[in-house]
Amino acid sequence: MNIPQTLILGLVLGGVYALMASGVTLLFGVMRIVNLAHGVFMLLAAYGAFFLFTEWGFDPFLSLIVTMPSMFIFGMVIHRFLFPRLEGSDRYSEMTVLLTFGLALVLEGLLGFFFTGIFRSTSPAYATESILLGDLFIPKGQLYGAVASVVLLLALGALLGYTKIGHAIQATSQNRTAAQTVGVNVSRVSTFAFGVGMALAGAAGSLMSYLFTFFPGQHWQWIAILLSLIVLGGMGSIRGAIVGALLLAVLAGFVSNAFGATWSPMTFYLALFVILLIRPEGLFGEKEAV
Amino acid sequence: MLLELDNVSAGYGGGPDIVDELSLEVEEGRTYCMIGPNGAGKSTVLKLIGGILAPRSGSIGFHGHEVGGLRPDQLLQRGICLVPQDPSLFTKMSVRKNLMMGAYLESDRSVARDRLDEIFSMFPILADKERQPAGTLSGGQQQILLLARALMIRPAFMMIDEPSLGLAPQAADQVFEIIAELKSLGITLLLVEQSVERGLAVSDWAFVLDLGQKRFEGPSDQILADPRIRELYMGKAPTVE
């Protein structure tokens, strides 16, 4: 096994996973919602990119211009219409999980209806080309994907750290009541954050369209992987999600090499159980207060 | 009259009324203190006025306008500020950032920055710890930060829920010094305070709540001296705190 090669491949793929994970983490941090529909939103964008590619020859990176804004708006609309009803309810987190679960089922079914169960993927030229760097092959598609992810993550960081709404999102994430008392309109901020999380999912979807083949039921595997990353990183910590993504993607790469690609998702699932066993609060999380 | 509660009732979730047809009046510029046993509904009253909880019946008027059921950010714009019981800080943010969050509604950032300088000169202890995460401050310092943060927006009316809760006596003293300073700035204050002596010492007028209703009210020194109230709500003998 070529260790540096596997390492590089893992890191590059990990970049994309990090992008995916950041969206779900953002949502969880701000609204304490475990968004089981995040995978299907990415899938939605992937199918969108596929459609744009096959009908109009849009390069997947070009499709970002379409998928990101439309997912942003779609996300805000969904949040505004579905979640307020649950706001005051007793078992808020349960209800929101179930709601996103239902949403995931509906969207999966609709995607299956319109696109059928055939495995799809976009196939731009760079999806199959590689760059030679010394002794190492770096697949172009994955490299571009990683670069795009880095750019988007930096943009996210800038949004959260340097804009007023970003501060409001951070505040709501850390202490919802406190945010209210300093004048943050937490429901409007939550809706916006949901939109941002969805936009990130949209971006990830566009990238996934050429990185993987997908079918309507694919999102469960994605969401299980993503959620495992988040638990590993420490729920709500974007930094943790990124580190977790890179770590596990590299590990999965080695597993794939050693045991075959079928088993690579297993890495994430086992990692989840291991983390729950030895450090349930995740790498960057805080121990639960009593 | 600044604030008026008129026959307000409220509770949590589907539960019973915690506040039961309560009426009270608050005049501008004075300092009020609410005392009473646990579960009397004191914190609930603050949450009601502060917009965290909506009233089930009755009305809340501020400067004559109905404000019951408004959101906290809307109330803040009108000048009503709630400083809830801890934890209410952004523990991972620095002291500076916490304070700047206090000025969230201030659209002119230079005004916010000026206020920040004012606050730092008023509270040198905070200036010292400017860049530290708020979670690393001591209990007393956190409470000071909390009050300072509320000041960033120059509220007309401030409600403070249990300012000295969990604080050592010295820290509690410091907090009450600040409350006295807030008084001198002309801010109308409504405190809920567990430590009855301190609360009544710093306030002009007191409300005694029990079972969600107002049982007594009057000038703080009278309430403090009243033997009936003492016996019912403060334990038999006056204690030195």
Next chain:
Amino acid sequence: MVDTHQDPLLATQPPAQPSSNGRRSRVVCSIGLTGLLLLLPLSRPIVGGLYNYVMQVATIALMWVALATSWNLIGGYAGYISLGNNVFFGIGGYLAGALLVYQGWSPFVTALLAGLVGFLVGLMVGLITLRTRGPAFIIATIALLLMAALIFDNWELVGGANGLSLPLPQFPRDWARAPFYLAMLIAAAGSVVLSWKVAHSKLGLGLRALAQDEVKAEVLGIDTKRYKIIAFALSGIFPAVVGAIWGYSLTYLRPSIFFTIGIAAQMVLMAIIGGRATVAGPAVGAILLVTLNEASVSQFGSSELNIVVTGGILIVVLLFFPLGIVGSLRQRGKLPAFLDWD
């Protein structure tokens, strides 16, 4: 005056038992229902040509009653949503199937073993995943399901993705369905009795409290970890049992029969529509959905429209009828006594 909003136990006290009239009608209805169910296999003279179909639907309905009622133990009473309870279902099916193929043991017997294994697996998984308060559990159950699917898809001993063929049961043709039906009936009854026992025990009270507010429950001294883990372990028993029976009745095992999200979704939906955290609710939901499924002539499985409808109904119920049928009826005081077992 007690601040009931601060006392989760009092706030979630189950409502008083029905009146003596109500109780009598409950007993009558229960006896009547039991009688009917027991006599169904003898109904051939009445239903004639539809006999096999009726038996099959009834068997499936009873199976789902067991699945949904068991799910309710962790998802309803404890408020911890599990999207992987069908892992127990599959483990039971494969365990009994493998023992049948390799040892010749009848799944009707090994179903009991399957139940025990289900309990133990639930215990083990619970010990790992229920140590935190938050959503890590839900995530873990999804991962568990996908792990199981992956493992069984690639496990040559049990046929991998192609599955395992089971020997045909040697029952006289006319009575081929009856044993499966009766076995499912026993399992369904068992799951409902278990649910009832849990609801009326200290465990049940504790679970209700922690579902309402886990932190407060802990502060009150309730050992939430233990209760959660026990609830989850208990929720694994009957799915494994019915899995064993179901696999046998299908005469083949394939991962896609047991380890799909669609099945998990059905369990959740049935419990929620019927009324989660109630004894009768999941059973009501199960019977309702199986009937509806049949009425719309779609397969027990996942076609795209099926999933859309499942998800859609779930969303609608959550937003507008979160208490489900039993819960909503009770809230309006219109719950018939024979459904009121809480």
